[in-house]
Amino acid sequence: MTFENNFINHSKDYIFSANETLANQREQSFRKILKNNYDKKNNESLKNITISDLSKFDYFYKYENKAPKVSVLDSINYEIRVVNGMCQNFEDDNIEIRNLQNYDFNSFLDQDNNNSDDIIIDLNKIFLNSGIFFNIKNDTKLNIRLIHDTSDNFTVFQNNFINFKKNCEINFEDHFNLSHNTINNINYNTKVEECAVVKHNIFQDFSSSNKLYLTSNTVCKKNSSYNQNTYNFSKGFVRNFHNISLNGEFAKASLKGCFFLKDENICTNKTNIVHNAEHCISDQTYKGILNHNSKANYYSNTFVSENAQKTEGYQLSKGILLTDHCSFFSKPELRIFADDVKCSHGSTIGPVDETALYYLRSRGINKNEAMKMIISSFIEEDLQNLDHQARIIISNNLTNFLNSLSDD
Amino acid sequence: MIFLNINNLNVSIEGKKILNDFNIQINEGEVHAIMGPNGCGKSTLANVLAGNEDYEINSGKVIFKDEDLLDLNIEERAQKGLFLAFQYPVEIPGVNITPFLQASINSKLKNEKKPEIDNISFAKLLKKNAEELGISIDMLKRSINTGFSGGEKKRYEILQMSILNPALSIFDETDSGLDVDALRVVTEGINRFKDSKKSFLIITHYQKLLDYIHPNYVHVMREGRIIKSGDISLAAEIEKSGYQNF
Numbered sequence: 001m002t003f004e005n006n007f008i009n010h011s012k013d014y015i016f017s018a019n020e021t022l023a024n025q026r027e028q029s030f031r032k033i034l035k036n037n038y039d040k041k042n043n044e045s046l047k048n049i050t051i052s053d054l055s056k057f058d059y060f061y062k063y064e065n066k067a068p069k070v071s072v073l074d075s076i077n078y079e080i081r082v083v084n085g086m087c088q089n090f091e092d093d094n095i096e097i098r099n100l101q102n103y104d105f106n107s108f109l110d111q112d113n114n115n116s117d118d119i120i121i122d123l124n125k126i127f128l129n130s131g132i133f134f135n136i137k138n139d140t141k142l143n144i145r146l147i148h149d150t151s152d153n154f155t156v157f158q159n160n161f162i163n164f165k166k167n168c169e170i171n172f173e174d175h176f177n178l179s180h181n182t183i184n185n186i187n188y189n190t191k192v193e194e195c196a197v198v199k200h201n202i203f204q205d206f207s208s209s210n211k212l213y214l215t216s217n218t219v220c221k222k223n224s225s226y227n228q229n230t231y232n233f234s235k236g237f238v239r240n241f242h243n244i245s246l247n248g249e250f251a252k253a254s255l256k257g258c259f260f261l262k263d264e265n266i267c268t269n270k271t272n273i274v275h276n277a278e279h280c281i282s283d284q285t286y287k288g289i290l291n292h293n294s295k296a297n298y299y300s301n302t303f304v305s306e307n308a309q310k311t312e313g314y315q316l317s318k319g320i321l322l323t324d325h326c327s328f329f330s331k332p333e334l335r336i337f338a339d340d341v342k343c344s345h346g347s348t349i350g351p352v353d354e355t356a357l358y359y360l361r362s363r364g365i366n367k368n369e370a371m372k373m374i375i376s377s378f379i380e381e382d383l384q385n386l387d388h389q390a391r392i393i394i395s396n397n398l399t400n401f402l403n404s405l406s407d408d
Numbered sequence: 409m410i411f412l413n414i415n416n417l418n419v420s421i422e423g424k425k426i427l428n429d430f431n432i433q434i435n436e437g438e439v440h441a442i443m444g445p446n447g448c449g450k451s452t453l454a455n456v457l458a459g460n461e462d463y464e465i466n467s468g469k470v471i472f473k474d475e476d477l478l479d480l481n482i483e484e485r486a487q488k489g490l491f492l493a494f495q496y497p498v499e500i501p502g503v504n505i506t507p508f509l510q511a512s513i514n515s516k517l518k519n520e521k522k523p524e525i526d527n528i529s530f531a532k533l534l535k536k537n538a539e540e541l542g543i544s545i546d547m548l549k550r551s552i553n554t555g556f557s558g559g560e561k562k563r564y565e566i567l568q569m570s571i572l573n574p575a576l577s578i579f580d581e582t583d584s585g586l587d588v589d590a591l592r593v594v595t596e597g598i599n600r601f602k603d604s605k606k607s608f609l610i611i612t613h614y615q616k617l618l619d620y621i622h623p624n625y626v627h628v629m630r631e632g633r634i635i636k637s638g639d640i641s642l643a644a645e646i647e648k649s650g651y652q653n654f
Contacts, residue, residue, distance in 0.1 A: 359498045361553075362458050363512040363568065364486035364519070373511075377502025379552070 006059040029122040045118040048268040077220040085130025085158040092139040100131035127157040134162040141169045150182040174202040178210040188216040192224040202230040210236040222248030232259035234396040243272045246280040254283040261294030270299040275308035290326035297329040304336040311341040319349035416466030426452040435603040444629035454580040458492040487519035489575035493565040500552040542572030559590030566597035583617040595620035615647040
């Protein structure tokens with residue numbers, strides 16, 4: 001069904017559909033997209049996106065009583081199952097989780113808008129059909145595992161709000177269990193309050209018929225720390241766009257990602273960190289291994305505002321191209337308006353280091369195993385801080401990816 | 409058994425001829441040294457023997473332990489007992505020394521149809537050999553050559569040789585970049601490893617290294633071939649008058 005028909009036929013199904021302000025905004029966004037006709041050339045948000053996936057798709061969403069569940073495994077371990085964008089409403093001394101209600105409308109309107117030119121976010125607003133509000137309370141120390149289950153053929157347009165309250169220490173994991181032929185346009189609005197420490201690991205591993213457009217906007221307050229690690233082993237399309245604003249002194253943030261692509265797969269990545277306060281540190285590092293005809297791009301931006309003295313900001317992208325037919329486009333950008341900063345950026349993309357390969361083989365290790373050693377070593381440092389279970393997940397996925405190289 | 413016989417070997421890279429009807433024979437237990445001016449083809453010879461695929465073999469024959477070496481790929485040559493100690497050992501961040509070396513020795517053992525070495529036996533062997541070379545246990549926890557000084561890299565090459573136990577070890581200008589003390593440690597490591605079954609091909613510019621190793625034969629190489637052979641006195645002659653007289 002065309003974009004126009006989806007908009008007209010389903011506009012009453014969406015969250016906040018009764019609200020006139022939002023209805024007008026949706027109408028404006030709809031007209032803007034139609035007018036520009038998905039102008040790919042001038043819009044980073046559409047890089048490596050297949051326009052027909054946006055302009056023509058089968059919108060399908062209905063509430064199903066599939067019993068999304070919050071499981072308190074023990075005093076610090078929580079498992080939250082989100083089914084087709086819906087969760088079970090739950091509250092205890094540590095967390096509050098609930099589906100978005102009409103009274104959340106103002107939060108929705110007030111969300112930090114780093115995405116004014118992002119058509120994917122416009123689509124999220126237009127077709128919004130689900131959303132979850134998370135409140136992680138002061139001083140809690142928790143491990144939270146969030147599992148996104150999306151049923152066959154569902155189109156999930158989800159907008160989530162997470163508040164990590166003061167002094168909490170949270171390991172937060174996102175897992176995507178997407179079944180078949182699903183579209184998942186998910187937007188996170190995250191606040192990390194003073195002295196909160198958040199480690200956010202995102203695991204993406206699903207079949208080729210699924211698409212995931214994941215966007216996050218995170219605001220970090222004074223002395224807080226937010227570290228995001230994204231691991232993309234998906235065979236389906238993935239867009240990872242992640243933004244952070246460091247708004248309080250001594251805040252630290254990192255956006256790191258590893259992706260492993262093969263066949264005709266495509267992924268598009270963008271990270272953006274804005275330094276708005278003094279003494280903040282940021283790190284953006286994305287690494288990719290590409291095989292066959294796969295394609296990827298990575299935009300990284302660091303913006304240091306005039307008052308953000310003593311900033312440290314680092315950017316790095318690395319890519320290994322295993323064939324002559326794959327491609328990885330990388331564009332690091334630094335915009336610095338303060339004069340007392342330490343910032344750097346770098347990008348290296350190329351085939352496997354032949355000298356290293358020769359060295360390993362000269363010690364009797366066969367070419368395939370040597371290749372695996374070099375590729376494993378490429379992301380080894382990114383696995384150092386993972387807990388045991390997360391390491392097992394990555395290790396199994398990596399083994400599968402490396403074994404697929406042997407089949408070629 | 410023919411141990412190593414190189415017969416009329418011609419090699420080029422990107423159309424430029426480097427080895428020019430090169431001939432040498434090395435028997436089991438012998439130590440040969442090759443000296444020669446820059447660009448004469450010494451490192452090319454080492455790399456061609458190790459199987460570096462950047463070079464084009466135009467003609468000639470190389471027999472190693474009764475087998476045509478040129479038919480084997482890089483890893484097969486190593487598994488058969490050929491070891492090249494690199495002039496500039498490459499850094500490979502993220503590949504840990506210990507599992508890498510265990511994988512190396514096991515690939516060799518597998519090729520020889522022998523049982524693989526288990527973790528505990530390997531750890532003992534590695535610790536013993538590392539101690540003999542003054543290599544700390546901490547260094548063995550690091551990535552291959554990563555952050556090593558020049559001397560550490562060369563010592564680590566000797567450690568690999570002592571673990572892999574090759575029949576033929578080729579040293580490509582191992583003395584380059586080493587101070588006197590590091591040179592002594594490295595050459596002591598080589599000397600400790602010598603026996604009647606093991607052969608060495610030492611490529612060097614300087615007599616100093618040969619003073620420690622005592623080769624049976626010294627060869628002078630120019631323009632891709634050996635132009636003179638003799639004993640250790642040949643090295644002294646080169647040290648005194650350079651290569652002009654050859």
